[in-house]
Amino acid sequence: MVEQDGDIAPLRRRRATLRDVAALAGVSFKTVSRVINGEPGVSPELETRVRAASEQLSYRPNHTASVLRRQDGRSMAMALLVDDIANPFFASIHRGVERVALNHRYTVLTGSVLDDDRERELVEAFTARRVDGLIVAPTPTLPQQLAQERSSGTAVVYVDRLPRDLDADAVVAANRAGAAQGVAHLIAAGHTRIAFLGDLRSIGTAVERYEGFVEAHASAGIRLDSSQVRRGLHSEQAATDATLDLLQQDEPPTALFTGQNLITIGAVRALRSLGAHQRTAMVGFDDFLLADLLDPGVTVVAQEPETMGRVAAELLLERILGDTSPPRQVTIPTRLVPRGSGEIPPHG
Amino acid sequence: MVEQDGDIAPLRRRRATLRDVAALAGVSFKTVSRVINGEPGVSPELETRVRAASEQLSYRPNHTASVLRRQDGRSMAMALLVDDIANPFFASIHRGVERVALNHRYTVLTGSVLDDDRERELVEAFTARRVDGLIVAPTPTLPQQLAQERSSGTAVVYVDRLPRDLDADAVVAANRAGAAQGVAHLIAAGHTRIAFLGDLRSIGTAVERYEGFVEAHASAGIRLDSSQVRRGLHSEQAATDATLDLLQQDEPPTALFTGQNLITIGAVRALRSLGAHQRTAMVGFDDFLLADLLDPGVTVVAQEPETMGRVAAELLLERILGDTSPPRQVTIPTRLVPRGSGEIPPHG
DNA sequence: CTGTTAGCGCTTTCAA
DNA sequence: TTGAAAGCGCTAACAG
Numbered sequence: 054m055v056e057q058d059g060d061i062a063p064l065r066r067r068r069a070t071l072r073d074v075a076a077l078a079g080v081s082f083k084t085v086s087r088v089i090n091g092e093p094g095v096s097p098e099l100e101t102r103v104r105a106a107s108e109q110l111s112y113r114p115n116h117t118a119s120v121l122r123r124q125d126g127r128s129m130a131m132a133l134l135v136d137d138i139a140n141p142f143f144a145s146i147h148r149g150v151e152r153v154a155l156n157h158r159y160t161v162l163t164g165s166v167l168d169d170d171r172e173r174e175l176v177e178a179f180t181a182r183r184v185d186g187l188i189v190a191p192t193p194t195l196p197q198q199l200a201q202e203r204s205s206g207t208a209v210v211y212v213d214r215l216p217r218d219l220d221a222d223a224v225v226a227a228n229r230a231g232a233a234q235g236v237a238h239l240i241a242a243g244h245t246r247i248a249f250l251g252d253l254r255s256i257g258t259a260v261e262r263y264e265g266f267v268e269a270h271a272s273a274g275i276r277l278d279s280s281q282v283r284r285g286l287h288s289e290q291a292a293t294d295a296t297l298d299l300l301q302q303d304e305p306p307t308a309l310f311t312g313q314n315l316i317t318i319g320a321v322r323a324l325r326s327l328g329a330h331q332r333t334a335m336v337g338f339d340d341f342l343l344a345d346l347l348d349p350g351v352t353v354v355a356q357e358p359e360t361m362g363r364v365a366a367e368l369l370l371e372r373i374l375g376d377t378s379p380p381r382q383v384t385i386p387t388r389l390v391p392r393g394s395g396e397i398p399p400h401g
Numbered sequence: 402m403v404e405q406d407g408d409i410a411p412l413r414r415r416r417a418t419l420r421d422v423a424a425l426a427g428v429s430f431k432t433v434s435r436v437i438n439g440e441p442g443v444s445p446e447l448e449t450r451v452r453a454a455s456e457q458l459s460y461r462p463n464h465t466a467s468v469l470r471r472q473d474g475r476s477m478a479m480a481l482l483v484d485d486i487a488n489p490f491f492a493s494i495h496r497g498v499e500r501v502a503l504n505h506r507y508t509v510l511t512g513s514v515l516d517d518d519r520e521r522e523l524v525e526a527f528t529a530r531r532v533d534g535l536i537v538a539p540t541p542t543l544p545q546q547l548a549q550e551r552s553s554g555t556a557v558v559y560v561d562r563l564p565r566d567l568d569a570d571a572v573v574a575a576n577r578a579g580a581a582q583g584v585a586h587l588i589a590a591g592h593t594r595i596a597f598l599g600d601l602r603s604i605g606t607a608v609e610r611y612e613g614f615v616e617a618h619a620s621a622g623i624r625l626d627s628s629q630v631r632r633g634l635h636s637e638q639a640a641t642d643a644t645l646d647l648l649q650q651d652e653p654p655t656a657l658f659t660g661q662n663l664i665t666i667g668a669v670r671a672l673r674s675l676g677a678h679q680r681t682a683m684v685g686f687d688d689f690l691l692a693d694l695l696d697p698g699v700t701v702v703a704q705e706p707e708t709m710g711r712v713a714a715e716l717l718l719e720r721i722l723g724d725t726s727p728p729r730q731v732t733i734p735t736r737l738v739p740r741g742s743g744e745i746p747p748h749g
Numbered sequence: 750c751t752g753t754t755a756g757c758g759c760t761t762t763c764a765a
Numbered sequence: 766t767t768g769a770a771a772g773c774g775c776t777a778a779c780a781g
Contacts, residue, residue, distance in 0.1 A: 067554075068553050068554060070773090070774055070775085071774065071775065072774080080751080080752090081751065081752045081753080082752095082774095082775090083751075083752060083753080083776090084750090084751065084752075086775070086776070087750095087751090090776085094750055094751080095750070095751085096750065096751090099750090099751085111549055111553060113525070113528050113529055113553070114529050114774090114775085115469075115529065115531060115773090115774050115775070116526075116529035116530050116531070116775095117465040117468065117469060117476070117530060117531055117774085117775095118469055118757090118773075118774035118775040118776090119774075119775050119776065120465065120757090120775090121463075121465060121466055121469065121756095121757045121758065121759090121773095121774080121775070121776090122756075122757045122774080122775045122776040122777075123757085123775085123776060123777090124776080124777070126757085128465070130510075130530070137496070138486075138492055138495050138496055138499065139489070139492045139493050139495070139496040139707070141487070141489060141492070141690075144486055144487045144489070144492040145487050147486050147487070147511070148485065148486055148487040148513065151486065151511070151512070151513055152515075155512070155519060155522075155523075158526075160510055160512070160526050160527070160530065161510065161511055161512070162478075162508055162509065162510050162511075163495075163499070163509055163510075163511050164499070164503070164508070164509070165496065165499055167500075171503060174503075175503075177461070178464075178506075178508050179508070180461050181461055181462055181463065181464035182464050182465060182478070182508065183463060183464070183465055201459055205416050205459060205461070206415075206416060318690075318691065318694075321694060322694070325694065341690070341691075342489075342666075342689070342690060342691070343666070343689075343690070343691045343694075343695070346666075346669060346670070346673065346691075346695055347691070347694055347695065348696050359487070418757090418758055418759085419758065419759070420758080428767080428768090429767070429768045429769080430758090430759090430768090431760090431767075431768055431769080432766090432767065432768075434759070434760070435766095435767090438760090442766055442767080443766075443767085444766065444767090447766090447767085462758090462759085463757090463758055463759070464759095465758085465759095466757075466758035466759040466760090466773090467758075467759050467760065468759090468773090469757095469758080469759070469760090469773045469774065469775090470758080470759045470760040470761075470772075470773045471759085471760060471761090471773085472760080472761075474773085
């Protein structure tokens with residue numbers, strides 16, 4: 054029984070190094086380095102020998118060692134910080150980032166802040182690994198720390214939200230304009246009593262979407278009834294509860310505008326449970342999978358998270374490569390997607 | 402205008418090192434190392450001075466350099482390879498992995514294989530960074546390469562699928578049993594003509610789920626009609642097409658069993674477009690967001706991807722810490738979640 | 750074309 | 766309790 058574990062490879066066996074390859078090939082280790090890095094000036098014969106030796110020892114370059122010594126010191130790694138990678142919105146951002154990163158031979162490290170206070174920890178872990186840049190999406194709690202890292206040479210780009218200090222690059226959706234468009238869509242359908250359900254006021258995007266809500270009312274000359282506004286909702290359950298509460302008022306809203314993914318879904322659940330989903334209009338900010346298969350389909354103001362991730366990564370790479378122009382703020386347009394729920398007319 | 406860019410931090414400024422801190426504190430750099438690593442034997446006074454200097458220079462340990470020199474050479478990083486991080490199933494696995502990793506002060510690198518042939522590239526990038534271990538979920542194409550890395554000391558754990566070579570750890574769902582239970586559920590509702598829609602036969606999980614489908618028929622003594630079987634479906638669209646085709650046969654199935662997330666959704670779309678969703682029973686393998694809000698709610702055999710990720714990461718850590726026991730295979734149970742679609746009786 | 754020497758930022762070993 | 770020297774695996778700068 055004991056002998057049988059020759060089958061499972063022993064872990065932690067020493068990996069071959071440049072010197073090992075050099076010894077086997079009978080050359081100096083610098084020559085191996087040249088071959089591995091595709092530097093010119095190695096005779097074909099030696100190159101062949103080196104490649105054979107490298108293959109035989111299954112040599113893998115130690116990238117971390119090479120970064121350490123290298124002039125520019127670029128680690129060819131970037132980190133992505135999100136609230137929760139299991140949230141589809143962030144997962145899509147991640148994908149956009151990854152796509153760009155891979156095209157530039159960059160590796161992506163990821164960290165979810167989750168509910169714990171892991172933001173600081175994560176940033177420390179990433180900078181200790183000397184990532185070239187950080188893409189930051191989570192709830193805003195560490196402005197100084199990031200400013201610090203930035204001044205130490207780590208590029209930083211915000212995505213989905215604006216930085217508090219306002220002096221860093223950011224990629225955001227057209228939150229205000231998009232929300233305004235969504236609300237205007239409800240107004241165009243005849244609604245005048247529209248409820249707003251939004252996330253925490255500490256979240257910049259939530260504020261902007263609320264401003265869009267206000268703006269649309271102003272543009273249409275409709276008085277906004279503050280009893281129809283519910284902010285500070287940070288979970289699906291909170292959104293469900295708030296919706297139930299709103300609809301059981303004396304003067305319930307005839308339409309809902311929801312400021313975010315989970316809130317939209319929470320509201321849908323509430324409408325269902327009241328049997329009000331066919332007569333209550335609704336537009337949600339941010340698209341979600343299967344929104345079109347619900348009944349009615351949910352009209353949304355769609356963002357493009359993958360594009361946001363892509364653009365953020367591109368911006369980051371430019372900074373890493375030395376772009377020192379003033380901070381840029383890129384706004385990614387949103388798109389209204391009518392699917393039924395937003396076209397329901399006001400009832401009785 | 403030009404002077405104003407004192408505002409934006411200069412990138413690539415040299416970061417402080419142990420020696421810088423030592424110089425400022427007036428001690429040897431080894432003393433700083435001791436303080437930073439919490440090694441005993443530094444006088445309180447020196448420690449205070451070192452901490453102050455470290456703070457002042459905003460010193461960040463260079464983790465990659467320390468790994469290079471360190472005895473055990475552990476990088477405290479693990480990599481996760483998936484098909485597509487934007488797929489909710491993989492995103493949940495990711496989350497489980499992350500949770501465990503962070504608890505053990507590990508960092509997670511991620512890579513999506515996507516449709517391109519990036520698997521080899523990704524594994525190379527990760528091992529070049531000397532991750533301690535690899536968690537592998539994607540479609541199986543690189544058995545030898547991974548075997549190679551394993552024998553060089555990189556721990557490998559498969560998740561969601563069994564390794565071809567069968568000598569590595571793996572965490573999988575109870576694919577066969579779960580599928581059998583799902584199909585038995587349809588049979589219990591009175592169905593005898595049940596279609597199967599599954600993914601590529603090259604994917605192990607798809608095969609096992611099909612075996613469960615077969616098994617459930619055998620257990621119930623129902624003859625399986627191969628004209629009702631569609632395999633090799635690898636996209637939502639393919640699933641939609643196959644479903645349309647099945648239902649337009651002379652003897653259409655009265656129930657569907659779908660082998661995977663996207664296939665389930667593709668089938669739902671097909672049923673909708675035929676107006677057959679209220680009369681065709683359906684059970685899908687793998688749960689998805691909002692399955693309960695569709696009409697009818699979609700009955701599924703739910704997996705627990707987050708648990709799978711968690712267990713995989715735990716297994717990996719044990720291996721990294723030197724566990725050399727024979728390869729283990731952990732099966733995570735599935736759970737049947739009735740929501741309506743699976744309880745529709747056979748029609749006409 | 751090929752090799753030698755130095756040293757990246759750190760831990761290890763050993764001496765003071 | 767503190768420090769000096771060596772060296773992890775690699776690239777840079779310079780010789781031959």
